Amino acid sequence: MEGLWRAATGQDPSPEDYTGIEFWSNPERATWLTKQGDYIKTWRRRWFVLKQGKLFWFKDSYVTRSSTPRGVIPVGTCLTVKGAEDVVHKPCAFELSTTNHDTMYFIADSEKEKEEWINLIGRSIVQHSRSLADSEVVDYDSSRQ
Numbered sequence: 049m050e051g052l053w054r055a056a057t058g059q060d061p062s063p064e065d066y067t068g069i070e071f072w073s074n075p076e077r078a079t080w081l082t083k084q085g086d087y088i089k090t091w092r093r094r095w096f097v098l099k100q101g102k103l104f105w106f107k108d109s110y111v112t113r114s115s116t117p118r119g120v121i122p123v124g125t126c127l128t129v130k131g132a133e134d135v136v137h138k139p140c141a142f143e144l145s146t147t148n149h150d151t152m153y154f155i156a157d158s159e160k161e162k163e164e165w166i167n168l169i170g171r172s173i174v175q176h177s178r179s180l181a182d183s184e185v186v187d188y189d190s191s192r193q
Contacts, residue, residue, distance in 0.1 A: 061120040072111045075099040077168050082155040123172040142166055
């Protein structure tokens with residue numbers, strides 16, 4: 049039933065969202081987080097992997113080349129990542145907001161895990177925005193020649 053709901057709502061990620069990224073090998077971070085559902089606001093435990101500027105989640109921690117992510121968030125679409133205990137009224141909670149006005153909520157297993165995810169995603173957002181700024185400078189410079 050959940051699979052039908054995901055297909056009907058377009059929740060399953062497209063393979064183009066992760067082509068060329070070996071999410072199963074040497075991720076920057078991989079741990080369990082509890083994520084609030086997008087449509088049905090229940091909390092589900094998922095295995096999260098951060099790799100090459102994309103945050104993937106899976107149903108279990110056994111991730112291989114043939115695994116299909118349950119979801120993918122390109123860090124380039126993220127605006128902020130911050131604590132959210134006061135919003136969801138749960139300890140170790142944090143939120144991630146994106147350019148398409150989505151806010152996703154997560155719960156880490158500990159305060160340390162929460163801070164590590166916030167810091168890592170935050171650094172990834174900054175790196176992505178720097179690379180965009182650098183490419184704009186290159187484009188500007190090349191257009192002046």
